[in-house]
Amino acid sequence: MGPDTRAQAGSSSNEAEVLGPADIGRALVRIAHEILERNKGADGVVLLGIPTRGLPLARRLAANLAAVETGVDAETITGSLDVTMYRDDLAHQPTRTIGATHLPAEGIDGRLVVLVDDVLYSGRTIRAALDAISDLGRPRAVQLAVLVDRGHRELPIRADYVGKNLPTASTQRVRVLLAETDGRDGVLIEGEGR
């Protein structure tokens, strides 16, 4: 999200699809199992997607959890967390539109929050998300699931669950497409690698 995916791609327009719909589906099934394995079940798990594309990913992960674990209702463990107002780069970019934050009815106090985003890049979005969470409640723990980790971290942040590690040059641009927002699933890399 944010500047992570909006990095300059240079003038080159060549793009390569690195993950297809089936790859994304498999990655999300694996991550759902990893979440259950690491936390010994889905007890108290809340999936918070960071808009725009973290939210459909969180919904899919919740559906995967519900498919393998009994007593999990995908709808009640999913929420969205908009981090726009917590970003540290607001003054360096054109004004951003603020997205919606919806938490599950039970809130996040004492629960295990799994943040879900599409691309992990500088880590600044996640820093903003951690600040946003601390204003909303006090979870038992916070974990991070991302579809793509493209490296180039600027903060000491790492993901607990990664769909695909994608070594990239900072001049390249990683685009995640999802059926819910873009009409089809896919992960593309644009621009020349160095």
Added chain:
Amino acid sequence: MRHLLCAKDLSHDEAVLILDTAAQMAATQSREIKKLPTLRGRTVVNLFFEDSTRTRISFEAAAKRLSADVINFSAKGSSVSKGESLKDTALTLRAMGADAVVVRHPASGAPHRLAHAGWIDSAVVNAGDGTHQHPTQALLDAFTLRRHLAGGTGDLDGLHVTIVGDVLHSRVARSNVDLLGTLGAHVTLVAPPTLLPVGVEAWPCEVDYHLDSALAAGPDAVMMLRVQRERMSGAGGGFFPSPQEYSRLYGLDQRRLAALPEHAIVMHPGPMNRGLEISADAADSARSVIVEQVSNGVAVRMAVLYLLLAGTRTPAADDETKVPA
């Protein structure tokens, strides 16, 4: 958007963006921790040359909820009472590094002068100037209308809003006619001919001299305006024969309240003259949204400050102000 001076300056899309942003801001205000770090390090100056309770407090709350520093300046007890000009006051603010100036002034056009004279680089928000404009009031009214009558999204297409009372002295009425028209609502002004300004026939609205016939048309919302006696010279100023007669012909009382459609809401920008333009029955009835208007005011002003201050300034907009003071 660089300044917010006039409701007419807002395009349909800009107005809807402000309302959408305000809806997200309102959602944050029901949380336990209402403060957001968004405008940390920014300074907002409230420059009030005219008395105000709710607008000043509302802007102050909005700025503080976004973590901006707030400096309150009122003309009373400042160097203005020693004869300092608007320009010198503005230069003082510039020296103090204000990022936004929220200005209320008894002279129509003062915020425009402040924004365009090149005295300051800050964003200027008009918080009411003379009998000209009060755009954030119109935005909070539109937000309230949208929440109650349009499902909380989009614009106000097809809604019928009747604005009653002292239109002549009302910047609220002018701003609302502009903004509600932009958002697709149909506005009817109701007032005695003495309280309508010259040229009102050119405004994008209808005019009626009789409240009862206007209410018979079944408006979705009725907005009562305050009779601004401080702007009328003399006791009644000759605008109407007596307060009793005004109240009987143009006041929202129990009978007229009962004549409103089931879903209609009652609004008032405040402060109310209870017993003059609005009866206590109407002001305290279940369909009155007057108190909610105040809380919506904070959300709308947060949205305006966010949209004016959070992003980068374009170099072009900055050049515009680089006129030597």
